Amino acid sequence: MNLAELPGEALARRLEGKGILLQTGPFTVRIHSRVEGFTQQFRRFYASFPVVSEPAIADFHVRLIMPGGIRRRWRPQVLLLLDGQEVFLPYPLSHAFPLFEWGLNWAIAMQAHQYLMLHSAAVETAGKVMLLPAWPGSGKSTLCAALVSRGWRLFSDEFGLVRIDDGLLVPLPRPTPLKNKSIDVIREFAPGLEFGPAFHGTRKGTVAHLRTPDASVAQAHITAPPGWLVFPRYQAGVPLSLKPIARPQAFLKLANNSFNYQLLGLHGFQAVTRLVRHCDCYILSYSDLDEAIIKLNQLTDT
Amino acid sequence: MMANRKNGYRGTGILLTALREPGRMMGFEPGEWDLLLRVARHTRLLGRLAVIVDEAGEMEQLPASVRDHFKAARVFVTHYQRTARWEINRILAALEGDDVPLVLLKGGAYILAGLPPSRGRLLSDVDLLVPRELLDSFEQTLLAHGWESVKLEEYDQRYYRTWMHELPPLSHPERGLEVDIHHTISPLTSRLNPDPEKLFRDSISLADKRLRVLQPVDMVLHSAVHLFHDGEFINGLRDLVDLADLFQHFGKHADFWEKLVGRARSQGLLRPLFYALRYTKRLLAAELPDSVVAAAGEGAPSGPILRLMDNLIEAVMIPEHPDFPRRRRAAAQWLLYVRSHWLRMPPGMLLQHLARKKIMRWRQRKTIARTSAQGSR
Numbered sequence: 001m002n003l004a005e006l007p008g009e010a011l012a013r014r015l016e017g018k019g020i021l022l023q024t025g026p027f028t029v030r031i032h033s034r035v036e037g038f039t040q041q042f043r044r045f046y047a048s049f050p051v052v053s054e055p056a057i058a059d060f061h062v063r064l065i066m067p068g069g070i071r072r073r074w075r076p077q078v079l080l081l082l083d084g085q086e087v088f089l090p091y092p093l094s095h096a097f098p099l100f101e102w103g104l105n106w107a108i109a110m111q112a113h114q115y116l117m118l119h120s121a122a123v124e125t126a127g128k129v130m131l132l133p134a135w136p137g138s139g140k141s142t143l144c145a146a147l148v149s150r151g152w153r154l155f156s157d158e159f160g161l162v163r164i165d166d167g168l169l170v171p172l173p174r175p176t177p178l179k180n181k182s183i184d185v186i187r188e189f190a191p192g193l194e195f196g197p198a199f200h201g202t203r204k205g206t207v208a209h210l211r212t213p214d215a216s217v218a219q220a221h222i223t224a225p226p227g228w229l230v231f232p233r234y235q236a237g238v239p240l241s242l243k244p245i246a247r248p249q250a251f252l253k254l255a256n257n258s259f260n261y262q263l264l265g266l267h268g269f270q271a272v273t274r275l276v277r278h279c280d281c282y283i284l285s286y287s288d289l290d291e292a293i294i295k296l297n298q299l300t301d302t
Numbered sequence: 303m304m305a306n307r308k309n310g311y312r313g314t315g316i317l318l319t320a321l322r323e324p325g326r327m328m329g330f331e332p333g334e335w336d337l338l339l340r341v342a343r344h345t346r347l348l349g350r351l352a353v354i355v356d357e358a359g360e361m362e363q364l365p366a367s368v369r370d371h372f373k374a375a376r377v378f379v380t381h382y383q384r385t386a387r388w389e390i391n392r393i394l395a396a397l398e399g400d401d402v403p404l405v406l407l408k409g410g411a412y413i414l415a416g417l418p419p420s421r422g423r424l425l426s427d428v429d430l431l432v433p434r435e436l437l438d439s440f441e442q443t444l445l446a447h448g449w450e451s452v453k454l455e456e457y458d459q460r461y462y463r464t465w466m467h468e469l470p471p472l473s474h475p476e477r478g479l480e481v482d483i484h485h486t487i488s489p490l491t492s493r494l495n496p497d498p499e500k501l502f503r504d505s506i507s508l509a510d511k512r513l514r515v516l517q518p519v520d521m522v523l524h525s526a527v528h529l530f531h532d533g534e535f536i537n538g539l540r541d542l543v544d545l546a547d548l549f550q551h552f553g554k555h556a557d558f559w560e561k562l563v564g565r566a567r568s569q570g571l572l573r574p575l576f577y578a579l580r581y582t583k584r585l586l587a588a589e590l591p592d593s594v595v596a597a598a599g600e601g602a603p604s605g606p607i608l609r610l611m612d613n614l615i616e617a618v619m620i621p622e623h624p625d626f627p628r629r630r631r632a633a634a635q636w637l638l639y640v641r642s643h644w645l646r647m648p649p650g651m652l653l654q655h656l657a658r659k660k661i662m663r664w665r666q667r668k669t670i671a672r673t674s675a676q677g678s679r
Contacts (some may be wrong), residue, residue, distance in 0.1 A: 028367065055332040057367050061340065061624070083340055084624035113374040164373075263381045 004047035012039045021052035024162070025172030025220050026134075027112070029104065030058035035066055035078050038096040042298040045097070045175045045196060048214045060107045064096055082107050091202075098199050098207050101177060105158055107174075109259045116271040118160030122169055123152040125300050128227030129169045131160050132277070133257040136204075137232025139286075142182040145210055146289045147296065149190030154216040155224075164267050166301065167274045168223040173216045175209040183208045189289050228299065229254065229279040232286070240291045242299065243283045250281035317341045317621055321543065322587045326355045328363060339371050341621045345539045348372070349379035349422035357421075375422070382424050383413050389428050389479045390414065394512055396447040402440055404513055405431035405505050407484065407524060411515040412544070414508055418551045419544040427471065427480035433502060434485040439484065441469055449474045449481065457658060487524045488531060493645055496523070496569035510657055517550040519565045526578035527571060531645055535618040539585075543620060546582040551591060559594045562605075572601025581615055614638050 003011070003022070014020050019032040033039065034077070063081040067090055077090035080103040087106065091099045109117060120133035121144035134140040141157055146277055148154045155169060157176040162169060183206065186193065194211040204237075229250055230242075245253075254272050255261045261268040282299075286292040310453060316338050321328050330338065340349040352372035355361055361369060368605075390410060397404075406414055409425030432440050449472040462470040468484040486498035501524075504515040516524060525548065529541040552558045566575040576598045582588035583595070602608060617634035643655065 026370075057332045057336045057339070057365060059367060059371070063625075069536075083343070084627065111374060112370075113377040114370045260377075264385060265381060266378055268376070 001051050001053070002047065003043060003049050003051055006051065008039070008043065011043055015039055015042075018054075019063075021054065021056050021058060022046060023050040023052050023220075024104075024174055025156070026170050027059045027108065027172070028052050028056055029060045029062060031062040031064075031100075033096075035043060035064045035093065035096045037094065038078075038100070039063055039094050039116060041097040041196065042100070045209060045211055048212070048217045050217075060104065060111070060196050062100065062103055062107070064100060066157040095199055095202055097196070097209070098113065098177070098202055101175065101209070104174075108159065113163070113260050113263055114164065115274075116160075116164060116261070116264060116268055118162065118254065119158070119257050119259060120160035121157050122155035122160045122171075123147045124155055124169075124171075124224050125152050127224055128300075129155055129224045130230055130296070130300065131169075131226060131275075132227040132230055132232050133254060134232050135257070139182070139232050141176055141178055142234065142288075143232050143284075143289070143292060145176050145178060145182075145186050145193070146189055148176075148213060148216070149186075149193055150293055150297075153219060154213055162226075162271050162275065163223070164264070164271055166273065167225070169226055170223050171216070171220045173212045173220050175212055177204075177207050177209050179207050180205045181268065185289070186210070201217070226275055226279050229276065229281040230296070231283045232287060233283060238285050238287050238288055240288065240295060241283075241285045245281050245283055245286075247276045247281060250276045250279075313422070315620065317345065317347065317539070318585060320351060321347070324351075324358060327351070327355065328360060332365070335365065335368055337623070339368065342626050343375070343622060345621050346424045347422075347540055347543065348375040348538055349424060350540075350543065351422070352376050352379075353422035379424055382426070383420070385479055386410055386413060386425055386428055389474075389477060389481065390513070392447075392474065392477070393428075393430075393481070394510075395445070396443055397512075400443070401504070402432060402436050403502060405502065406508075406513060406515050407431055407487075408528065408544075411521065414510075414513060415515045418547040421547075423540070423544075427482050429468075429482045429484060431484045431498070431501065434498070437469065437483065437485050441472070444472055444481070447474075450477070452480060455662065457662070461655070467568075488527050494527060494531060494570055494574070496527075496571055500569065518548070518555075518558060519562045521546050522552065522562060523566055523569065523571045523577070525573060526574035530574045530577045531642055534642075535635055538615075539619045539621065542581060542586060545578050546586045546588040549588050553590075559591055563594060563597045566598070566601070572598060573603070574601075576601035577611070577615075581619070584612075585616070585619055588641050594669060610637065 008015070008184050015031065015033045019030045022029045022031055033042070061083045065079050065081065067077055069078050076093040078093050078096040078099060079086060079090045080088055082103060088099070088103065096108065118131065119135065120131045120134050121140045122129050122131050123144060132140050132144060144154070144157050154173050154176070156172040158176065159172050160169065161172055183198065187195065196209045196211065198206050198208040200206050231253060251272055254275060255268070258268065258272070261272065264271065284292060316334060322337055339521065342351050345614050348371065352375045355364065355372065361372065385454070386409065389627060390406070393404070396592060407429035410428045412420040420563060451459070451470050452473050453462065453470040462468065467486045467489045468482050471480045471482050473480045487496060487501065488494040501516060501520050504517045504520065506517055507514050515521065523547065525541065525545050529538065529545065562575070566572045579590055579595050579598050583590055603611065614634045614637055617631050619639060622631055640656065
């Protein structure tokens with residue numbers, strides 16, 4: 001069963017009661033919420049995601065609550081509890097959905113050390129994954145959204161999950177958050193994509209989420225080997241260039257980009273080594289999305 | 303809601319069941335696993351369960367997601383143990399061959415001596431025991447090699463140096479692990495007053511001759527003093543598991559028990575020993591010789607105090623259901639915290655100290671909340 005098959009009323013009741021068990025990629029998340037407005041947004045973004053039937057083992061327990069007292073009426077807030085613990089300061093009530101998204105990302109990054117976790121977008125074509133590892137501001141999400149709009153399968157916008165045992169990439173499709181200028185860039189570039197509401201004044205500025213393509217959710221259990229490592233660098237006005245880089249350099253960049261390279265010790269070293277050995281490694285500088293996509297399509301066609 | 307509450311109370315015992323009778327885990331239902339994983343993570347015992355299951359060769363029989371949690375927990379443990387070993391390595395390097403008798407305590411000792419409590423054990427600091435007369439020069443050596451004081455408030459500095467059995471913690475900014483340097487095992491003003499010289503004299507050197515650990519009976523006594531008299535019950539159950547492990551491991555040698563009671567008596571540590579025996583037996587079903595339990599009874603407090611301690615200790619040791627925390631636990635934790643300070647300083651001083659700590663903690667919590675919010679992605 002997926003979330004859309006659950007009538008709105010029933011979903012709200014479940015969220016307020018024993019919680020919804022949502023499947024996202026390899027993870028099962030138990031979600032509780034008693035927060036006005038969250039249910040509709042959650043339903044919209046996760047409509048095609050599978051609901052796991054009880055009883056099940058949840059990997060994460062996320063609970064959204066409204067702090068009581070005066071804050072209920074005066075500038076109401078929302079608080080996220082991860083496994084019963086407060087880890088963030090409260091957000092304005094209207095930002096419940098982005099808070100949920102960040103909270104879940106944070107929980108995954110802190111806990112899922114059975115994987116090498118890269119801070120990377122991942123998209124698949126022809127059975128192989130292109131990793132786009134980058135820190136915020138380099139246009140990773142924008143490029144990822146643009147590729148997905150042109151038919152690439154979305155693996156993940158935020159996490160490159162590499163399985164330690166076999167080096168395969170594990171999909172973790174979720175809504176893609178676009179920030180500030182990239183919202184309009186993608187609206188213009190791919191008018192067909194479905195955006196949610198814009199959240200203004202978050203700590204990353206304005207954020208709007210793209211709905212995860214249904215096909216990507218439906219294939220969330222299909223892993224794939226890595227094929228290409230492309231470090232994106234958006235810079236206004238620069239000519240397009242796709243420069244191969246040497247494996248040692250790619251290794252260092254990738255190790256630095258990982259959430260848990262250090263933690264994994266030898267296994268981290270081996271996983272990153274295997275990745276750079278199996279991939280062609282490039283730095284992509286771009287200012288024009290169309291040009292960039294043509295170039296990347298050429299790369300993967302050959 | 304009723305169902306949830308019931309679930310909550312059932313939840314509180316599940317971790318103890320898993321620790322006492324690991325075999326029972328193999329029959330757990332998904333709902334029980336869900337709760338066990340959460341509770342074990344909160345009490346920092348997830349890695350421990352992973353090791354137990356692994357040693358029993360039963361990992362493959364578990365649900366895939368449980369295996370993943372165990373795998374991740376072991377990654378975490380391995381990392382922290384490696385970090386601790388490296389910190390100790392760096393301390394030895396900083397000493398450049400100076401002959402300071404370094405006695406490792408607690409986690410660091412268990413890991414480097416390869417003792418059973420190290421299995422799956424997390425640790426967040428390295429604890430060392432150094433003779434008091436070498437304390438200053440040792441601290442200076444570390445400061446000269448880049449370690450820095452973690453507690454920068456002047457009050458904290460003074461508090462540690464005047465009242466405590468350890469220096470204000472140090473840490474190296476490149477690594478971040480805390481180093482706690484002790485010169486004895488209980489606070490200076492405490493009613494317990496074991497002789498640190500005996501501890502050094504009878505300590506045992508490891509394969510690396512520059513490092514030492516306490517002899518078995520002292521290791522147990524220190525672990526007991528730390529757990530029942532330091533007032534930090536955050537990792538209480540984990541520390542109790544350490545004690546149960548040590549009892550089981552050292553208890554195989556015939557003379558251990560006799561020596562243990564004798565040492566506790568001569569060092570004035572019968573009270574903490576009494577508690578260690580009582581609660582490892584009650585909560586973790588440790589197998590202890592009756593004669594030893596009887597002999598340590600000499601250290602028991604009066605009836606009413608004992609009943610109070612039973613209640614408080616069980617309230618802080620038996621983990622809560624994460625979704626249904628009870629006030630009782632927080633209250634018990636606070637009472638034990640106050641008790642530990644009561645044992646360590648005169649009443650006037652105590653009131654003043656608790657008030658100051660309250661204010662400082664409140665300030666700190668604000669900063670922590672802010673940093674963690676910024677650290678998120």
